[in-house]
Structure formats: C-alpha cells, structure tokens
Amino acid sequence: MVFDPFTIIMLAVLAVLIFFMFRNSRKRQADMRDLQSKIVPGAKVMTNFGLFGTILAIDEEENRVELKAGPGTVLTVHRQTIARVVDAADETAASTAVVEGEPEFGERVDEAPGDETPDVKKSDD
Structure with a gap:
C-alpha cells in the first residue's frame, strides 16, 4: 500500500489535533480540581x-x-x-490599576479636546 504525501500530512495534522484536545482537557480538569479545593x-x-x-x-x-x-x-x-x-x-x-493621564469615573476634565478649528458649515452658493 502506497501513501502519498498529502495523506501523510493529513494524518499528522489529525494526530496533532487529537494530542492538543487531550492536553487541553486534562489542563481544564486540573484547574477545576484546584478551584474546588480552594x-x-x-x-x-x-x-x-x-x-x-x-x-x-x-x-x-x-x-x-x-x-x-x-x-x-x-x-x-x-x-x-x-x-x-x-x-x-x-x-x-x-x-491600584489606574491608567495615568486618564480621568477616573466621574472626574471632570477641564480641557476640551485638541480640535482648534471651529465647526463652520460651508454653504452651497
């Protein structure tokens, strides 16, 4: 029986996916056991x-x-x-997670945004 390269690559990808599925499952179970103990x-x-x-x-x-x-x-x-x-x-x-330069919730900011140009509507004349 002759295997072409495409079949070998597909089987290798399938094996890697199965490996990561089992690994993720075990990790999730260990995290859940750790949480239940706490x-x-x-x-x-x-x-x-x-x-x-x-x-x-x-x-x-x-x-x-x-x-x-x-x-x-x-x-x-x-x-x-x-x-x-x-x-x-x-x-x-x-x-303590406060971003520097950003106002806290409810804090007033005295400065307006940096847009210096006034809003002027141009007429169609």
Missing part, C-alpha cells in the same frame, strides 16, 4: 455573573453555596457558578 467557608469568591462575596456555608448534597454579598445580604447560588477564588493580591491589583 472553595471553603470564609473564602472570597467571584461568580460567573460578576458577583463578589464571601462563602458562608457549602451544601455538598444539593451543590449549593451561601454567599455573603454585603452587610445583611446572603445569597444562595449553585456551586458551579463560582468562577474563581479572589486572593488578596488580586484585590490590591484591581484597586
């Missing part, structure tokens, strides 16, 4: 929909987590909605 009561977490809170209790049987989102606010969410555990380093990096 989910304990008292941990600060962020959910898939952007809610930050502190875990109060975990119900393993029904896969529910009680989050304290604010003073007097306790939410019950599914365990799989927790996207990541927020570290103290993440909080400080997010709070």
